Amino acid sequence: MRRTTPAIAALGLGLALTLSGCFANPLEQLTEGLVEGGVEQLIEDQTGVDVDIDGTGASLPDSWPADVPTIDGNVIFSAAANESFTAAITVPNLAAAEQAFTDLLDAGYTQTAELQLGEGAASRSFENGTYNVTVVIAENGDGTGQVQYSIVPVG
Numbered sequence: 001m002r003r004t005t006p007a008i009a010a011l012g013l014g015l016a017l018t019l020s021g022c023f024a025n026p027l028e029q030l031t032e033g034l035v036e037g038g039v040e041q042l043i044e045d046q047t048g049v050d051v052d053i054d055g056t057g058a059s060l061p062d063s064w065p066a067d068v069p070t071i072d073g074n075v076i077f078s079a080a081a082n083e084s085f086t087a088a089i090t091v092p093n094l095a096a097a098e099q100a101f102t103d104l105l106d107a108g109y110t111q112t113a114e115l116q117l118g119e120g121a122a123s124r125s126f127e128n129g130t131y132n133v134t135v136v137i138a139e140n141g142d143g144t145g146q147v148q149y150s151i152v153p154v155g
Contacts, residue, residue, distance in 0.1 A: 060087055068133055069103040071096070071147050085151040090144050094120060097137040097145030104133060130154060 060070065061080035064087075073091040091097050101124050105111065109126035116122050120139035125132060136148040 061085060065131060065151060067107070067128070068131060068149070068151055069100075069107045070149065071100045071103065073147065083153045085149070087149045089147045089149070090140070091147060092145065093143060094137065094139040094145045097139075097147045098122075100135050100137065100147050100149075104135070109133065127154060 058075045058078055060075055060078050063080050064070070064078075064085055068085075070087070071089055071091060073089040073096070076088050076090055078087040079085070091099075101111075104126045107128070109128045111124055112127050112132075113125040114122070115124070117136075117138070121137065123134060123136040125134045127133070130153065132152050132154055134150040136150075138146045138148075140146055
């Protein structure tokens with residue numbers, strides 16, 4: 001499990017950055033001419049991670065922790081392995097993305113770290129005794145917001 005958790009975090013962060021508009025969207029290249037399920041199966045076969053990805057409205061895994069408040073928006077990527085999870089969600093704007101931080105605090109999570117990544121981007125980590133949750137937010141080039149969740153069990 002220890003080796004899988006960093007892999008999920010790295011995969012999630014990489015997808016969040018590429019899907020945020022900072023780089024060319026690899027999903028357009030991957031899914032052009034391919035069936036969505038085929039791409040998901042290829043990733044799952046290569047990584048052993050349960051992946052839901054289509055760029056237009058994926059969904060959170062059924063096993064997504066109910067006690068982690070998750071912002072409403074367009075889920076563009078999600079993955080689950082063991083008890084670790086990641087998802088990238090697009091929201092209307094940066095202010096909507098920042099609500100993810102408030103939602104975790106309101107749910108009783110304690111903020112444990114904060115990183116300002118420049119104008120329009122930030123990362124904060126939270127803990128509630130069960131999960132460590134890291135949320136990265138960024139403003140996309142079109143003015144929408146991107147929220148990246150990485151969830152791992154405490155301990």
